[in-house]
Every structure is written in C-alpha cells, then in structure tokens.
Amino acid sequence: MTASIRQMGVITAHLIRKVAFNPAVVWLIAMPLVIIYILGITMHGLFSAEFTPVKPYRIVVALPEEAGFLVERISRAPKHFAVEEARDAQEARQAVFQRQADAAIVAADGDEPLTVIAPPGSIVLEMLAGVVQASLEQEAQQVAAAQPPVENGSREESDTGARSAGAADGALSAMPWEGVGSFEYFSIGLIVMFMAFASHSAMVHCVQDRSTGAYLRIRALGVTRAVYLGAGITSGMLLGAGFSLVMAVITWTLFRVVWGNAAAWALMTIAGAASVASLSFLLTALLPSDPKGVENAGGTVYSLLAFFGGSTVPLTIMPRWFSEIFSWLPNRKMLDGYLKIVKGAGVKEIEQELFGLAAAALIMLGLAWLVVMLLKREEV
Amino acid sequence: MATHAAVQEARGQAAGDPSIVVEGLRKSFGKNVAVDGLSFTVHPGEIFGLLGPNGAGKSTTLSIMAGLIRPDSGDVKIGGHSVIRETQRAQRLMGVVPQGLAVYEELTAAQNLDYFAKLRGIEKKRRRQEIEEILELVGLSGVAHRKVAQYSGGMKRRLNVGIGLLGRPRVLLLDEPTVGIDPQSRRHILDSVRRLAESGMAVVYTTHYMEEVEYLCSRLAIIDRGRVIAHGPIDEVRALAGDAVVLRLPFPRGVLDEAAKVESLQNTLPMPVEVTSGELRIVLPQGSRQAPAVIEELQRHGVPLDGMRLESPNLETVFLSLTGKALRDGKAAEEGAMA
Numbered sequence: 027m028t029a030s031i032r033q034m035g036v037i038t039a040h041l042i043r044k045v046a047f048n049p050a051v052v053w054l055i056a057m058p059l060v061i062i063y064i065l066g067i068t069m070h071g072l073f074s075a076e077f078t079p080v081k082p083y084r085i086v087v088a089l090p091e092e093a094g095f096l097v098e099r100i101s102r103a104p105k106h107f108a109v110e111e112a113r114d115a116q117e118a119r120q121a122v123f124q125r126q127a128d129a130a131i132v133a134a135d136g137d138e139p140l141t142v143i144a145p146p147g148s149i150v151l152e153m154l155a156g157v158v159q160a161s162l163e164q165e166a167q168q169v170a171a172a173q174p175p176v177e178n179g180s181r182e183e184s185d186t187g188a189r190s191a192g193a194a195d196g197a198l199s200a201m202p203w204e205g206v207g208s209f210e211y212f213s214i215g216l217i218v219m220f221m222a223f224a225s226h227s228a229m230v231h232c233v234q235d236r237s238t239g240a241y242l243r244i245r246a247l248g249v250t251r252a253v254y255l256g257a258g259i260t261s262g263m264l265l266g267a268g269f270s271l272v273m274a275v276i277t278w279t280l281f282r283v284v285w286g287n288a289a290a291w292a293l294m295t296i297a298g299a300a301s302v303a304s305l306s307f308l309l310t311a312l313l314p315s316d317p318k319g320v321e322n323a324g325g326t327v328y329s330l331l332a333f334f335g336g337s338t339v340p341l342t343i344m345p346r347w348f349s350e351i352f353s354w355l356p357n358r359k360m361l362d363g364y365l366k367i368v369k370g371a372g373v374k375e376i377e378q379e380l381f382g383l384a385a386a387a388l389i390m391l392g393l394a395w396l397v398v399m400l401l402k403r404e405e406v
Numbered sequence: 407m408a409t410h411a412a413v414q415e416a417r418g419q420a421a422g423d424p425s426i427v428v429e430g431l432r433k434s435f436g437k438n439v440a441v442d443g444l445s446f447t448v449h450p451g452e453i454f455g456l457l458g459p460n461g462a463g464k465s466t467t468l469s470i471m472a473g474l475i476r477p478d479s480g481d482v483k484i485g486g487h488s489v490i491r492e493t494q495r496a497q498r499l500m501g502v503v504p505q506g507l508a509v510y511e512e513l514t515a516a517q518n519l520d521y522f523a524k525l526r527g528i529e530k531k532r533r534r535q536e537i538e539e540i541l542e543l544v545g546l547s548g549v550a551h552r553k554v555a556q557y558s559g560g561m562k563r564r565l566n567v568g569i570g571l572l573g574r575p576r577v578l579l580l581d582e583p584t585v586g587i588d589p590q591s592r593r594h595i596l597d598s599v600r601r602l603a604e605s606g607m608a609v610v611y612t613t614h615y616m617e618e619v620e621y622l623c624s625r626l627a628i629i630d631r632g633r634v635i636a637h638g639p640i641d642e643v644r645a646l647a648g649d650a651v652v653l654r655l656p657f658p659r660g661v662l663d664e665a666a667k668v669e670s671l672q673n674t675l676p677m678p679v680e681v682t683s684g685e686l687r688i689v690l691p692q693g694s695r696q697a698p699a700v701i702e703e704l705q706r707h708g709v710p711l712d713g714m715r716l717e718s719p720n721l722e723t724v725f726l727s728l729t730g731k732a733l734r735d736g737k738a739a740e741e742g743a744m745a
C-alpha cells in the first residue's frame with residue numbers, strides 16, 4: 027500500500043514536471059492571455075455593467091390593461107428602452123418588420139400571455155426576453171405572496187438592495203454575466219477552456235509512455251495499472267488546478283480581475299480540475315494509444331466544448347435557448363460558478379455547480395474505467 | 407563462439423535450478439495466435455535466444471513474462487515465482503528492456519535512471535551508486551548529464567539497456583535491443599550482455615538477427631507466427647538442417663548452355679539443385695562426404711569448378727529450410743551485418 031502511494035507520487039511528479047518544464051507551457055499561458063486581451067477590448071461594450079445601446083432600443087407594445095406593470099417596468103430603463111404604444115398587435119408587428127422599431131411586445135391569442143418580436147439572435151431580443159420573463163415571474167410571486175403577507179417585505183428588499191444601479195432593471199440580473207466586465211468574463215472563459223488543455227497534456231504523456239515501451243518498463247517495475255492510471259488522473263487534476271491558479275494571478279496582475287472568495291474559488295477549481303481530468307481520461311480510454319491522435323482529439327473536443335459552453339462565444343450574444351441547451355456541460359458549470367464567484371458568491375451559492383461538477387467527474391471516471399476494462403482487456 | 411556457448415551451458419547446468427521457466431505459453435488476440443505453445447528454461451549465467459521475424463510473437467512473449475499481459479494458458483516462473491500468481495515478487499527479480507526506446511528525451515541519462523530507480527524503490531544512497539555503475543557499464547558516464555535528445559541512436563539504445571539493469575536483477579529480458587544502431591554500439595551492447603551473463607544473470611534475448619544469436623546464445627528457440635519451429639542448444643538447432651551443407655559455385659551466364667545443363671544435372675543428381683542470381687546451389691543432405699560424387703558429376707557436365715565452396719548450415723539456413731522463407735527482408739539483413 028505505502029509502496030503504491032510512493033510510486034504514484036513519483037509518477038505524478040514526473041508527469042507534472044514533463045508538462046511544466048516543457049517549452050509548450052509558454053503557449054499554454056500566453057495564448058489565452060492574448061485572446062483574453064483581444065476579446066476583452068473588442069467585446070467591452072457587450073457586458074451589462076457597461077452595456078447601454080448607443081440609442082435606446084425602440085420597443086412598440088400592444089398590450090391589454092393587465093400588462094401595464096410590464097410597460098412600466100420597461101420604461102424604468104430609459105437608457106435601454108424607449109417604449110411606444112401601438113394601436114394593435116398588427117401595427118406593432120409591422121413596425122418591427124419595417125424597422126421602425128427594434129422590437130415589439132404583443133398580446134398573443136393562445137395560452138402564452140405575450141409574445142416578444144425581434145430579429146432572432148439579436149441583443150435586444152435577449153435583453154427584452156430576460157426583462158419580460160423576470161417581470162412576469164416577479165409579478166406572479168407578488169400575487170402569490172400577497173395572500174400570506176407575513177414574510178413578504180424582506181425578500182423584496184434584499185432583491186433590490188443588492189443590485190447595482192447600472193443595470194437596466196432588476197430583471198436583467200437574471201442573466202449570469204450581469205455585473206461582470208469583459209475582461210473578467212473572458213479571463214474566466216479562457217481559463218476554463220485552457221485548463222482542459224493543461225490537464226490533457228498529462229494524459230498525452232501517458233499515451234506516449236505506452237507507445238515508447240516506457241509503460242511496459244514502469245509496469246515491469248511492479249507498478250500496477252491502477253497506480254499508473256491514478257497517477258495520470260492526479261497529475262491531470264493538479265496541472266488543471268495549477269494552471270488555473272497561475273492564470274488567476276496573472277489575470278489579476280494584468281487585467282485587474284478580482285477573483286472573489288478564496289474558499290469558493292479553490293473548491294470550484296478543484297471540482298473543475300477533477301472534471302477535466304476525468305474527461306481527458308475518458309477520451310484517452312476511448313482512443314487507440316497514439317499520442318498525436320490523442321492530442322488532436324483533445325484539441326477538437328475542448329474547442330467544441332469551449333464554443334458551446336460560453337468560453338469563446340460569450341453567453342451575452344448567444345441566443346437564450348442555445349445557452350440553455352448546453353447549460354449542463356461541465357465547462358459551462360465551471361464558467362457559471364466562476365462568474366458567480368467573481369460577482370461575490372461564497373461557497374453556499376455555488377453548491378449546485380460544485381455538485382454538478384463532482385457528479386460529472388464521477389460519471390466520466392466510471393465510464394472510462396468501464397471502457398478500459400472492455401477495450402484494453404489484454405492487459406493485466 | 408562454440409566455446410562461449412559451451413562455457414555458458416556448463417555454467418547453466420552447474421547452477422542448478424533454472425531462473426526462468428516458461429511452460430506451454432499460449433496467447434491469441436482474437437483469431438490471431440501470437441504465441442502458440444512456447445516452453446523453455448534459462449539457467450543463471452545463460453543467454454537464451456528467441457529468434458524470429460517481425461510478428462513472430464517475441465514482444466508478446468516478453469510482455470507476458472514481464473507480467474503485463476495474461477496468457478490464455480501456460481505460466482512463467484521467475485526464480486520460482488509465477489508471474490501470474492505472484493506478479494510483483496517475480497517482477498522484483500527481473501529487468502526489462504523494451505523494444506521501443508523507453509527513455510525520456512528531455513531528461514538526462516542520469517535523470518532517466520533516477521526516475522526508474524525511484525519506481526523500483528531503490529533507496530537514495532544505493533541509487534546513486536547503482537546509477538554510476540550502470541552508466542559505466544553502458545559507457546555513458548561522460549555524457550550522463552546531457553539531455554538524451556542530444557544522443558546518437560546507439561547511445562539511446564545503450565541507455566535503454568542500462569535502465570533495465572536497475573535493481574541488479576537476476577533475470578534480464580531484452581527485446582530487440584540493437585535495432586537500427588551503429589556497429590560499435592551494437593558490439594558494446596552485445597559484449598555488455600555477455601558480461602552480465604558471466605556474472606550469473608539469466609538472459610532472454612529476442613532478435614531477428616541470426617548473427618546476434620550465434621554470437622551470444624548457448625540455446626535458442628526459433629519462432630514464427632507464434633509457433634516454435636526449432637528449439638534447443640545452438641548446435642542442435644543448426645543441425646536441424648541435417649548434416650546438410652550447401653555447395654555453391656559461380657555460374658555466370660554464357661559459360662554454359664544453362665537451361666539444358668541444369669535440367670540434366672537436376673535429372674542425374676538425387677538432391678535439390680538451384681540456380682539463383684549467377685550462382686549454382688546444391689544442397690548435400692548427408693554433408694560433405696557426398697561432395698566427391700557431385701563434383702564428379704559436375705565435371706562430367708563440363709561445369710567449371712572455379713570459386714566452388716562448401717557452406718556449413720547456419721540458423722538462417724534452418725529457418726529457410728523449415729519455413730521456406732527468409733528470416734528478414736534485405737534491408738534488415740544489411741543492418742544485421744556484424745561489425
């Protein structure tokens with residue numbers, strides 16, 4: 027037992043040294059920094075803390091009396107929305123189609139209380155949809171709360187009290203990036219993305235061991251398969267977490283990103299590193315033992331994940347349905363978690379993301395183990 | 407050479423219990439039978455050769471012996487310990503030199519040795535001493551602190567062998583340790599292996615170079631597609647070609663009315679007659695005592711006898727006569743030429 031732990035330590039240290047003292051590590055750090063810098067500057071305007079359109083969006087509404095609260099809500103953000111009333115839904119629609127207005131809100135015929143009309147994927151649609159949905163929910167809550175009036179006030183207070191004045195409306199805070207600047211956002215996004223690469227490089231070295239015969243040699247020295255795999259996963263985790271730490275320090279120094287609660291950050295980083303290391307293990311288990319192939323597969327998979335998980339294409343400009351479809355992705359969970367932490371969340375508030383990541387890590391580890399047992403059956 | 411083999415055999419027998427016992431080893435990958443009923447024993451001080459072309463099953467055999475792959479049936483005992491049931495105990499007695507260059511290019515030779523020595527669990531003081539000894543043995547002391555990436559192919563191969571010696575194993579398994587290197591390094595490795603055997607190590611040496619087996623081994627098995635086609639002391643295996651010798655003489659075009667002469671010879675002589683690339687080859691199954699009769703017949707046919715020679719059978723001949731194919735392709739054969 028102690029021999030196994032010692033061996034695992036030796037192999038883990040060796041794998042970490044191979045990655046950390048490799049010239050490629052310069053790229054691993056420089057590349058995301060350059061991307062953060064470029065995106066941080068060019069996408070500056072898109073992030074809600076600073077984001078106001080050049081002119082307020084023109085919103086045409088055709089709504090029944092009962093929906094007056096909604097009009098009132100939207101009008102409360104005059105820098106963002108300029109509200110006009112239309113005679114009927116038909117006229118409101120026409121205004122949007124003829125580009126006399128940026129969006130319209132009309133009463134619908136069916137069960138849906140109302141419809142927002144705007145060009146698909148547009149920012150105004152995203153913002154408006156967010157406000158409308160949040161207002162409806164809040165209205166419904168207030169109606170419900172009005173019946174037992176006991177614990178009403180406190181909730182209302184905390185909700186409004188906590189919010190900064192910069193936002194268009196309390197409702198906009200429903201979006202995860204609210205209150206986060208572009209440098210903060212992309213620092214998080216790119217760290218989440220490149221953490222996977224850092225972690226994966228440990229696995230690539232393991233596969234290399236197999237192709238050179240070093241693996242045979244290590245095993246013949248009395249190292250069991252479980253110890254070797256354990257060392258691979260551990261070094262993947264440590265590399266991911268170490269990368270995240272180094273990048274947190276650099277982005278704080280260069281871009282003044284304030285990373286928030288240290289305990290929450292540490293837990294998030296560990297859970298995140300566990301999930302990327304497990305995913306990397308699963309990938310290598312599925313692929314033949316070819317180092318180049320495993321490296322390339324990692325590049326492809328992590329780039330796709332980064333795209334769908336909001337690292338490279340920010341959630342701000344993603345259609346809402348699209349970002350919701352992929353909200354279960356582990357890297358998205360990490361992104362959401364870090365966003366919350368940067369906004370001031372403690373451990374309690376990120377519990378959901380932590381559990382999600384831990385569960386994802388366990389599932390992927392289990393799957394990978396199954397695959398190893400099935401595909402690499404020849405080995406003892 | 408013969409004396410070397412004889413000394414080895416004597417040493418082996420004197421030493422009593424064998425260090426390695428391989429018994430009825432069988433392993434298939436799907437329908438592909440990689441090892442098909444291999445058995446042999448190796449005594450301390452002996453070098454056992456596993457000779458076979460690519461795909462013969464040499465590496466698979468070594469992986470089984472090293473405890474990495476489980477055989478379908480059969481067992482391997484190292485110093486009396488089964489690699490299947492007492493894997494780690496058996497492993498502690500052996501050193502393995504894989505076919506690939508299992509060294510880290512970005513580390514120095516000393517760092518490479520240090521890493522594997524730590525995994526072997528050699529404690530610090532003894533580690534340093536052992537690493538120095540090994541570097542000395544493989545002739546890399548002078549460059550011990552240079553990155554392996556700067557080494558020549560031969561130096562890398564020597565380091566590859568050296569790492570297998572960590573922990574002073576009683577049993578050494580080498581998988582084609584001299585592939586693609588310069589003659590000096592090859593010679594160096596072969597001589598090191600000999601010296602290790604002299605010090606009492608039991609060695610299994612796999613190769614597809616016949617000359618290496620001739621130089622090193624007292625006993626061998628020739629394998630092809632997992633099957634053992636010959637097995638035993640080297641002289642016995644060589645003798646599997648029978649007493650046969652090959653009579654070779656130059657047979658340039660134009661000297662004779664070839665086709666007719668050869669046909670006539672083939673009809674009169676009771677043994678195989680072959681013409682290949684300007685050479686006439688006649689296999690004499692009962693050895694050189696058949697030569698006079700054959701020469702007489704050749705003279706009767708008016709074949710000039712200039713440059714005629716008798717060739718004693720070698721392992722290549724055995725492989726050829728038993729499988730009907732060459733041990734290696736031309737390129738590998740050139741590399742295999744000894745310095």
Ligand SMILES: Nc1ncnc2c1ncn2[C@@H]1O[C@H](COP(=O)(O)OP(=O)(O)O)[C@@H](O)[C@H]1O
Pocket residue numbers: 404435438439440458459460461462463464465466467
């Ligand atoms: N892990 C494996 N899976 C499937 N087939 C294998 C595996 N390892 C070896 N083989 C097959 O077993 C045969 C023997 O291979 P090997 O032991 O490498 O031969 P050698 O070392 O003599 O060249 C070959 O046909 C090879 O394709």
Ligand SMILES: [Mg+2]
Pocket residue numbers: 461464465466505581582
């Ligand atoms: Mg081989």
